Amino acid sequence: MALLSPTLRGIVAAWTLFALVAYASPVDNVKRDSLSSIPSGWLMHEDLPSAETMITLQVGLKQQKVDKLIEALYEVSDPDHKRYGNHLSKEQVEALVQPHPSSLAAVDDWLTSCGVDPASATRSPAKDWLTVTVPISLAEQLVNAKYRTFNHMESKRKVVRSLEYNLPASVSEHIDVIHPTTFFGSSSLTVTTPSRKRSVPLESGSLNSTGDPCTSQPFNLITPACLMHLYRFDDYVPRAASKNRLGVVNYEGDLAVNSDLQSFFTQFRPDAVNSTFGIQSVGGGIISTNFSSDEASLDVQWAMGLTSPTPVTVYSVGSHAEDGLDVSDPQGDPFLGWALFVLNQTTPPQVFTTSYADTESAVPVDYAKRLCNTFAQLGARGISVIFGSGDSGVDNDVDCSAVTDTTPFQPSFPGGCPFFTSVGGTIGINPEFGVGGPVSPPSNYRGSGGGFSNKITSENIQVFPRPSYQDKAVSAYLKNLGSTYEGLFNRSGRAYPDIAAQSNNFAIVLDGETDGDSGTSASGPVVAAVISLLNDFLLSKGKPPLGFINPWLYSKGFKGLNDILIGQSEGCNGRGFNSSTGWDPVTGLGTPDFLNLQRLL
Numbered sequence: 001m002a003l004l005s006p007t008l009r010g011i012v013a014a015w016t017l018f019a020l021v022a023y024a025s026p027v028d029n030v031k032r033d034s035l036s037s038i039p040s041g042w043l044m045h046e047d048l049p050s051a052e053t054m055i056t057l058q059v060g061l062k063q064q065k066v067d068k069l070i071e072a073l074y075e076v077s078d079p080d081h082k083r084y085g086n087h088l089s090k091e092q093v094e095a096l097v098q099p100h101p102s103s104l105a106a107v108d109d110w111l112t113s114c115g116v117d118p119a120s121a122t123r124s125p126a127k128d129w130l131t132v133t134v135p136i137s138l139a140e141q142l143v144n145a146k147y148r149t150f151n152h153m154e155s156k157r158k159v160v161r162s163l164e165y166n167l168p169a170s171v172s173e174h175i176d177v178i179h180p181t182t183f184f185g186s187s188s189l190t191v192t193t194p195s196r197k198r199s200v201p202l203e204s205g206s207l208n209s210t211g212d213p214c215t216s217q218p219f220n221l222i223t224p225a226c227l228m229h230l231y232r233f234d235d236y237v238p239r240a241a242s243k244n245r246l247g248v249v250n251y252e253g254d255l256a257v258n259s260d261l262q263s264f265f266t267q268f269r270p271d272a273v274n275s276t277f278g279i280q281s282v283g284g285g286i287i288s289t290n291f292s293s294d295e296a297s298l299d300v301q302w303a304m305g306l307t308s309p310t311p312v313t314v315y316s317v318g319s320h321a322e323d324g325l326d327v328s329d330p331q332g333d334p335f336l337g338w339a340l341f342v343l344n345q346t347t348p349p350q351v352f353t354t355s356y357a358d359t360e361s362a363v364p365v366d367y368a369k370r371l372c373n374t375f376a377q378l379g380a381r382g383i384s385v386i387f388g389s390g391d392s393g394v395d396n397d398v399d400c401s402a403v404t405d406t407t408p409f410q411p412s413f414p415g416g417c418p419f420f421t422s423v424g425g426t427i428g429i430n431p432e433f434g435v436g437g438p439v440s441p442p443s444n445y446r447g448s449g450g451g452f453s454n455k456i457t458s459e460n461i462q463v464f465p466r467p468s469y470q471d472k473a474v475s476a477y478l479k480n481l482g483s484t485y486e487g488l489f490n491r492s493g494r495a496y497p498d499i500a501a502q503s504n505n506f507a508i509v510l511d512g513e514t515d516g517d518s519g520t521s522a523s524g525p526v527v528a529a530v531i532s533l534l535n536d537f538l539l540s541k542g543k544p545p546l547g548f549i550n551p552w553l554y555s556k557g558f559k560g561l562n563d564i565l566i567g568q569s570e571g572c573n574g575r576g577f578n579s580s581t582g583w584d585p586v587t588g589l590g591t592p593d594f595l596n597l598q599r600l601l
Helices: 006-023 065-075 090-097 101-113 136-143 224-230 259-268 293-309 335-343 365-380 469-480 520-540 550-555 592-601
Strands: 030-035 043-045 054-061 130-135 150-153 158-161 164-168 174-181 246-250 278-282 312-315 352-356 384-388 420-426 500-503 506-510 515-519
Touching: 030 469, 054 101, 054 136, 065 090, 065 550, 090 352, 090 365, 101 164, 101 365, 130 136, 136 164, 136 224, 150 520, 164 174, 174 335, 174 365, 224 293, 246 293, 246 335, 246 520, 259 293, 259 506, 259 592, 278 335, 293 312, 293 506, 335 352, 335 365, 352 520, 365 384, 420 520, 469 550, 520 592
Parallel strands: 246 312, 246 352, 278 312, 352 384, 384 420, 420 500
Antiparallel strands: 030 164, 043 150, 054 130, 054 174, 150 158, 506 515
């Protein structure tokens, strides 16, 4: 299939935009989203996709009481509220997000008018999501737009997308988003690009010898014994493992190999040897592999290495179709598929860690809002969602050669969503530093991701303004910052990260060799493990898990954290925010001290 030459791309893009507008009736249709150009890094094929090619569309119906859901989330997450800890059940959450009957009827009428049998659609338990698989010819009727095939220049990924979509006025008000349409995303979801340091031949139990566990190991590798000692949970023994679970989310065909896990246990947690993880396949995600993955190995080995014998379940999320044509994957960006899968479970893990992200500017507004509200549903059910903040400081997934002193900072996604916990990275032992600037590790890990959401709607309305639980801490930082970087970031946007942990030179076993990996992909599982063990403590006393932890962190939990005073969220050309007293966009509120956090519960 031919690709357009650079000379023709602009001409064809202009023609395509004209055709998209002409395709939709200007009288009866509402423009829902429109891209002024082909997203950076993508090429449009001159050949049209076959009209018979099947494509899966997800339709997010308007949720009737989503404002009540968010209100309930904050009430059950606020330690000073009388409802604190009284998390909602699956059925209670579904009752709040189910669409109004008029929305259900309008969407069914719309499907019927385009020749799609509503009975052929699959629906979520709350009926707020509807999925149909139809030929592209029918999909184009549904969204009043033309689909084209696009190729990502770096990853070679192929997708079928539109540069615009429109809906009849009679149904537009009943639909939040249709996916995928204008969502291209970045070339890769992986937050960090772990850097393998060296092969380290170690004998069984060699890092469990006497002495300081953070200084006695070869090559300064960070080990489970080191972190358990550093964050003061080396003496904690889980006592509610039958009630507690930790979830690890892997995407893009990443999966840990059990032989590497057992080797990791042999070296660093001999008491956990022969323990293994459960697997849930989401959207066709793989459930076995002989190929080691840095990302999955890091996540699983450390989640289990820090919390054993707490059960760990891996959610393996399918992403891009094997033939390279991303039409059978309804998500494109698979965060949504994972979140909806978990919401459909009766007893999911109480904590999830995921070390992947996208770029905020690459995600359409409607999709970003709807995914964020899906995280709110998880939080309302008492689930803690943990994401790494990224490894590129203030410039997530940016070509630094194109950055000038006036280029706005580029936040990550879903970093701006206020309903999950974002984790930054540190380096060094006694003291710890925020990764970036003069304390950057010798790798492509440039700086702990951090900053402020700057996503706005076409009406110039903030999508993710700063949540009230951050007001006191973030306002203090901004006051001290003054006019530095004025105009390059949104001072009133949701700020991240919320918390941090060690993130450099973590011991992992990959293909039978012991190496060191770095990035906030390492710090995320550490924080998830700490929260999981705090949940273990609560559950052992008959109390509910922490759930959405941010309101507690900013009002009480910060007293149990180690404030990090040095570091920088270094992006391109050395620019970035600095660490300081209190909250900062490098390490958030600080790193965990388990014993102090435990005392605050």
